[in-house]
Amino acid sequence: MIKVRGLKKVYPSAVALRGVDMDIQDNEWLSIMGPSGSGKSTLLNILGGLDYPTEGSVSYDGKEITTMKEDELAVFRRENIGFIFQQSYLIPYLTALENVMLAQYFHSIVDEKEAAEALKRVGLSHRLHHRPSELSGGEQQRVCIARALINSPKVLLADEPTGNLDRENTRVILELLGELHSNEGFTIVLVTHDPYVAGWGKRLLTMEDGRIIKDESFHS
Amino acid sequence: MRGPLKIDKVIKLRRLMVWAWLIYYLTWSTWSKEAFAGFVSGLGRNIIWQVLFVAFIMLLGIEMIYKFRQRIKKAPFFAFLWFILPAGMIVFLTGFFLSASMRMDTRILTGKEDIFQIPWSQKRFGVMDVKPSIKERFLDIEQESPSPVFTREPVVLLTDFKDTYRVGVFPPQRIDGTFFHILNFNIAPSIEIRDSSGRVVMKGDLALQILPAGNIDYVILEGLPYRITMKLLPSREIKRGDITAKEYDLNDRFYEIKVFRVKNPQEAGTLITEGDSRYPLKFDGYSLNVTGHTYWVLLEVVRDKGVYVIGAGLILVILGILVRFILLPWWLREIRRLTRD
Amino acid sequence: MSLFIPEAFIGSIKGTIAISASWLVINSYLSSKNKETGPVHLFILILWFMLLFIAGTFIEFDAFYKDQIRRVSAYMFGLLLITAIFSSGWSLKREFRLFYIFLIMLLYGPDVMSLSFFLKDLSAMRQNFTGAYIAGITGFLSGLSLLFFEKKIRSGLSPYLSLTGLFFSLSAIKLLLGGTGGYAELSLIPAVQRGLMKFFHDLVHQLFVFFMVPDHPLLKTTVWNFIGLIFGEAFTMIATLCILVIPPLVIVLRLLKRPEEVPEGLKGAERRKYIHEFMLLNRKRAFPIFLFALMVSFFWFFKAESGPGLYIPQPVPVVEEEGFVIIKLKEPGRELGDGNIHKFILRKDEKTYRFFIFKRPDGKFSVCLDACEICPPEGYGQARQHLICIYCNTPIPFNTVGEPGGCNPIPVGYIMTEKEIKIEVEEILKKWRLVHSGVSRE
Known part of the structure; x- marks a missing residue:
């Protein structure tokens, strides 16, 4: 379980978070919505250990991450958290397979068979040896999902994962995420401004001006 | 109910013995006499050593078979390939034991037209010819190692009065399961000693170690109180600066001879005359002539069944090393590669 | 008179560093098994080495025992190395702290005794007892200072040490710092x-x-x-x-x-x-x-x-006196019993005969021809533990010099008096006849 208490983040020019409290249960799919500048990406970055808060605490199963040192945090991130962003951030001169294997390499050791298997699960078994430039936007994002999940993270943090995709591709990606989520049982925290995308989650937080203003749960 | 043989315990005992042997060897080679030679001769004579060694081979064998049985369940073919090396080691050690404990050998000094007998089989052999293969002319240069005097290995032609055999230095010649080879070889000058009345009192060939050139060797005359030393003399000496080269021409060979009077064979004696072999040497009323030369040969004769086992063991060990460390790893790599593809 | 002899300092700091380093390595290994040794063990260790040092200083050992003690040191190294190689297949169910303490005691016991001999000899040689021992004690204390860094070193080292790694590390320390009397004794190898x-x-x-x-x-x-x-x-x-x-x-x-x-x-x-x-x-x-x-x-x-590093002295010419060659045990610049080979050359009847006198580590004098029955008579050189046949490189252990046969130098009979060794010339001539004849043809 992730516990967030009194989270504040103050930048020199602005205040991004003004005291956020929330709990995220294991295996939950949580969507966070809000207008631009409402602090949702900042919250996601702090949740993922990519940034430190000015005040407050974030703990994973009782383990506080805001007090961890840089190198401890790096180890924690690589073993527990997967990221997907709006941009794919794939290495352009590596193939899809190699991009996934790179994530394996930073985690521990590479295993080509396992990487190929992961790409097969996201429906890219025919695209293993293609470079990102040879893949469509949806395919690139699927590589990103394979890369984010290759090290079996407990939590997947997604920041506008479908922001660059058309409706059809968005649906495909979300279906895929849904399938993997129910099969592998990781937690998803997805930030979006698209109500259609947010609707795929079981719970929706709405943010405004650095605060959570609404917390709704859906039961399907 | 009694359980099956506790094979683990036996293996532990084997390890213990390897340790005991290592410690024994280190101790004795560091502190005492020739460790290995002592070990081999002990194996030949001492019953306790023999029992220990046989026990060691057996324990080694048991462990190997135990491991082999484990492997054969997983992959029979590879288990056989794996087994070559341990089997070779066991065969080698067994051969070692057989050879050390049962080997018979003797050395026989002989020359052309001699007949000799092998002590254990009573079989007789005649020496038909000795082919010396000595260079006819050679240079001996000071401050260098002795110049090679043989053009190739000397050879002896032996007969068992049915067939003839060529016996060289290496490899040994096998005749009826017995090995022969030349262990030593040299010139035997023929001498003749006459008394003042011209009667021949002694005649024979002297088995001397006078090659490489410059060696001095001696013989004590039987029945006469003299020691005779001989040395091959160069036919020519060439001097260049500090270095002298001596040229020897065996077609025109002659020797330096010294005669010492001795009271008993142990003492050096007093020099009474010296000269070279081209002229008769006179002393105490005797006259010594060098009438020619022949060659003497020291043959080593060995009967050793163990050597076949050692040879087989050695071949297996070499084969086993090749299989175990080159063929098998390559093979397994290939299999892994193929199954991955 | 100097109050500080550097050689004594080096010898002593080297030994102490070796012992301290071994102790640290062992402790690092044991700490990963939660079996660290305590101050009591350290006390036992220091007491043991002090006792050995005192024994080495106050008990008079003769050359034979001194040499044996030095050889134990090399022997322990060999044994350690073999243990290291074999230990790669071991898994220990239990670790005994005392075993490791005992190991250090055994490993460095001979070194500490040799160190005490060395300091004693040095102080006698320089006629400066105070200088040698002040430097020695300073070296000892400086070496011990390594122990202050124990915690730091222990946590740094412990992931690097398996049982095999421990034995190899101990071997490395022994190889680098074992022996006494300057760094020339890297020659444990x-x-x-x-x-x-x-x-x-x-x-x-x-x-x-x-x-x-x-x-x-x-x-x-x-x-x-x-x-x-x-x-x-x-x-x-x-x-x-x-x-x-x-x-x-x-x-x-x-x-x-x-x-x-x-x-x-x-x-x-x-x-x-x-x-x-x-x-x-x-x-x-x-x-x-x-x-x-x-x-x-x-x-x-x-x-x-640097080559084989054999000691091959020039033969000293000797003359015959009434059928004997007489060589004094002690002469200015030469002592026959110093453990080195002393070669001599006798000329007789235009022929030369080389022989040598050697006092074996067991105290027995051996007089031998500088040749064996097998090889051309190139002679012998002296290495640390062996005489080496220059022709065929066969090593002859010191204590077998004087025994006949094979590759051994041909022994010559001699008469020993209090001050000299007498060798019959005839005996030399007689034995020289065996040289390089390959076999006996009697």
Whole structure:
């Protein structure tokens, strides 16, 4: 379980978070919505250990991450958290397979068979040896999902994962995420401004001006 | 109910013995006499050593078979390939034991037209010819190692009065399961000693170690109180600066001879005359002539069944090393590669 | 008179650093098993070495025992090395702290005693007791200061030490810092080399006997060229390197491999993480072993560059007096009993006869011809533990010098009085006849 208490983040020019409290249960799919500048990406970055808060605490199963040192945090991130962003951030001169294997390499050791298997699960078994430039936007994002999940993270943090995709591709990606989520049982925290995308989650937080203003749960 | 043989315990005992042997060897080679030679001769004579060694081979064998049985369940073919090396080691050690404990050998000094007998089989052999293969002319240069005097290995032609055999230095010649080879070889000058009345009192060939050139060797005359030393003399000496080269021409060979009077064979004696072999040497009323030369040969004769086992063991060990460390790893790599593809 | 003799300081700090370093390495190893030794153990250790030091200082040992004690040191190194190689297959269920304490006691006992002999000799030689012992004690205390860093070193070292790594590290420390009297005694390695070489030589020799290959060049043949190759310096040097370096390298290579089995149930990232951590740990553990192999190679190269390092003295001419050669035990500039070979040359009837006198470590004098029955009479040189036949490189252990047969120098009978050794000239001439005749033809 992730516990967030009194989270504040103050930048020199602005205040991004003004005291956020929330709990995220294991295996939950949580969507966070809000207008631009409402602090949702900042919250996601702090949740993922990519940034430190000015005040407050974030703990994973009782383990506080805001007090961890840089190198401890790096180890924690690589073993527990997967990221997907709006941009794919794939290495352009590596193939899809190699991009996934790179994530394996930073985690521990590479295993080509396992990487190929992961790409097969996201429906890219025919695209293993293609470079990102040879893949469509949806395919690139699927590589990103394979890369984010290759090290079996407990939590997947997604920041506008479908922001660059058309409706059809968005649906495909979300279906895929849904399938993997129910099969592998990781937690998803997805930030979006698209109500259609947010609707795929079981719970929706709405943010405004650095605060959570609404917390709704859906039961399907 | 009694359980099956506790094979683990036996293996532990084997390890213990390897340790005991290592410690024994280190101790004795560091502190005492020739460790290995002592070990081999002990194996030949001492019953306790023999029992220990046989026990060691057996324990080694048991462990190997135990491991082999484990492997054969997983992959029979590879288990056989794996087994070559341990089997070779066991065969080698067994051969070692057989050879050390049962080997018979003797050395026989002989020359052309001699007949000799092998002590254990009573079989007789005649020496038909000795082919010396000595260079006819050679240079001996000071401050260098002795110049090679043989053009190739000397050879002896032996007969068992049915067939003839060529016996060289290496490899040994096998005749009826017995090995022969030349262990030593040299010139035997023929001498003749006459008394003042011209009667021949002694005649024979002297088995001397006078090659490489410059060696001095001696013989004590039987029945006469003299020691005779001989040395091959160069036919020519060439001097260049500090270095002298001596040229020897065996077609025109002659020797330096010294005669010492001795009271008993142990003492050096007093020099009474010296000269070279081209002229008769006179002393105490005797006259010594060098009438020619022949060659003497020291043959080593060995009967050793163990050597076949050692040879087989050695071949297996070499084969086993090749299989175990080159063929098998390559093979397994290939299999892994193929199954991955 | 100087109050500080640097040699004493170096000898003593070297020994103390070796002991402290061994203690630290052992403690680092044990700490990963939660079995650290305590101050009581350290006290036992220091007490033991103090006792040995005092014994070495106040008890008069004669040369024989002194030499034996030095040899124990080299012997322990050999034993440690073999243990290290064999230990790669061991897994200890229980660790006994006292075993390791005992190991240090054994490993450095002879060194500490040698150190006390060394300080005693030094103070006698320089006639400066205070200087030698002040420097010695300063060295001792400086070496001990290493122990202050124990905690830091322990936590840094412990991931690098497996049982095998521990033994190899101890071997490395012993190799680098063992022995006394300056750094010249890096030569623990040649002592082991000789032992191994001897074994190798004996084994090949025995195979030659089995297969009836003539061992020595009684005849010049192509076969001999090959045999000569095997017994040559270059071959034995390379063989020695292989024997010393291949086992640790094989262990290193094994440690660098992936694990053969992964615990069941581990899949995907967890499996990879297990393999990664396994390999990371083993890579760390391989490091000290690799370092040892590197160190041995370095010393080997050093030794190979500097040649065999034989001591071959010039023979001193002697003359015959009424049928005897008489050599005084002590003369200005020469002492026959100093443990070195002393060569002499006798000219008689235009021929020269070389022989030598050697006092063996067991105290017995040996008079031998500088030649054996087998090789051309090139003579012998002296190495640390052996006389070496210059022609065929066969090592002769010191205590067998004076025994007849084989590759041993031909012994000559002598008469010993209080002040001199008398050798009958006839005896020398008689024995010289055995030289390089290959066999006895009586």
